[in-house]
Amino acid sequence: MTKSADFSLSRPYPLARVERFDFETEVAIVGFGTAGSCAAIEAATAGAKVMLFEVTSGSGGAAALSGGELYVGGGGGSLQQRTAGFEDRTEDFYQYLLMAGGPNADEAKVRLYADNALEHLDWVIAQGVPFKNSYVAERVMEPLTDDCLVWTGSEEAWPFAQAARPAPRGHTVQQEGWGAGKLLMDTLAKRVKTLDVDVRFDARALALIADDNGHVQGLVVRIDGQPRFVRARNGVVLCAGGFIMNREMVKRHAPLLLRADNPIGTVDDGTGVRLGMSVGGAAINMSEGFATVPWYPPGSLVKGIFVNERGQRFINEDCYHGRVTQFILDQPGNHIWLLQDHETYAPGLLHENARIEIGAAADSWEEIERELKLPEGMLTATVAVYNRHAARGEDPLFHKAKKWLKPLDKPPFVALDCRIDHAQYTTFTLGGLDTLPTGEVLTESRDPIPGLYAAGRTACGLPRWGKGYSSGMSIADSTFFGRQAGRRAARARR
């Protein structure tokens, strides 16, 4: 008689102790989000017997809450990029992705994705996901319309623009308004249904099953309150999302993210990462995460400047909102202000939701400085230096691009209060299991663990550096590398 206490996320269940398997399959997938659905489609299409276990009562995961943006480029450009007049060479796309991956970028994954992203977009479209052939030139977070192509990264900003020719690469699923990720996930789930995939909802993965050699042979899932033993002849694919909802794990691995008070996702309790670690999988880049406070649109706000509690600038404000937010989180203290003048200020579309309020308003920067109780002369000096150079179309300190430079000299002036412990900073994790581009989970010495694969936020994929993250990278990564893992597991007959 087995008890719940017999199963642990941090210890594999010994194969020798399994008396009887309740299910036999070739590929067992944990999680019915973006990575899991794409892994299932590929594995089933390749002819493998597939079971998919999902802890909630429906498909979707974080992706179903998402903006439905996919980061795609290279190959001369997608239909949408070319129609909008952008040629996107693979080498530029590759360089941008490499830079966006940060100091520990995975060159092999970047190469594979850069070379195949256009084919991947075609594959997503072939599953039934619609994308309009249209472009939104303004700075937005997601299109409010059913339009497709948007700027979703720091492509045009220093230092990225110096390394790679910029192009917009956020491809948004065609749906009126925000939240197109629901349509993406519903479409992928519909496709899974047309295939011979045995889907079990309300099924929580409890432990991996491993033999004496440490090879993964299956998993234990809880269904109807009972542990069920699943034999996976080819392997188990972990697609259970990240760990942002597991506050203990965040505290241990990514304490800086605790400064952002609004974790986003669904389950994301670290199950996938912990299961992988239980059989020797290495978890890498665990301190990294995406974080943002939605300070634009409208784009005119990008012409303002951010200052910290010392009244000093710290970033070129024309970067992607997530990169700016990472630099905000690096600042000492909680006080962060976004300074605007009469010509640049407009209420931000999401400022109310994000609790970004007007902290001070006055006819001179001296008054603003006093109202904010900043050390005398600090903020005024910052604005004076910025204005002097902006008037010449220059930003020698942070290299903000010319098109966003304008002296902040038209009163009245405002300081928007973006306090870290008051405004809403959203976040999810980017660290996870080290994997090969095929999805094979690696040990600390980078040896593949037989029978174990991972993709999506359970793995550490393309997006792995908060300061380089661009919208669309997580869904691009989880769909593309979910496919690689499903395909590899289907072939891995043992």
Ligand SMILES: Cc1cc2nc3c(=O)[nH]c(=O)nc-3n(C[C@H](O)[C@H](O)[C@H](O)COP(=O)(O)OP(=O)(O)OC[C@H]3O[C@@H](n4cnc5c(N)ncnc54)[C@H](O)[C@@H]3O)c2cc1C
């Ligand atoms: C509001 C919001 C907007 C976003 N917008 C974008 C965007 O536009 N573009 C972009 O690239 N990214 C975006 N993201 C991030 C992106 O959606 C996710 O990072 C990505 O979808 C993760 O995919 P995944 O397959 O790893 O995880 P998920 O899609 O979350 O799937 C994981 C699945 O595993 C299941 N699961 C967890 N534990 C278990 C268990 N023990 N047993 C069985 N099942 C389990 C979960 O229930 C879930 O269904 C957004 C996220 C949010 C929350």
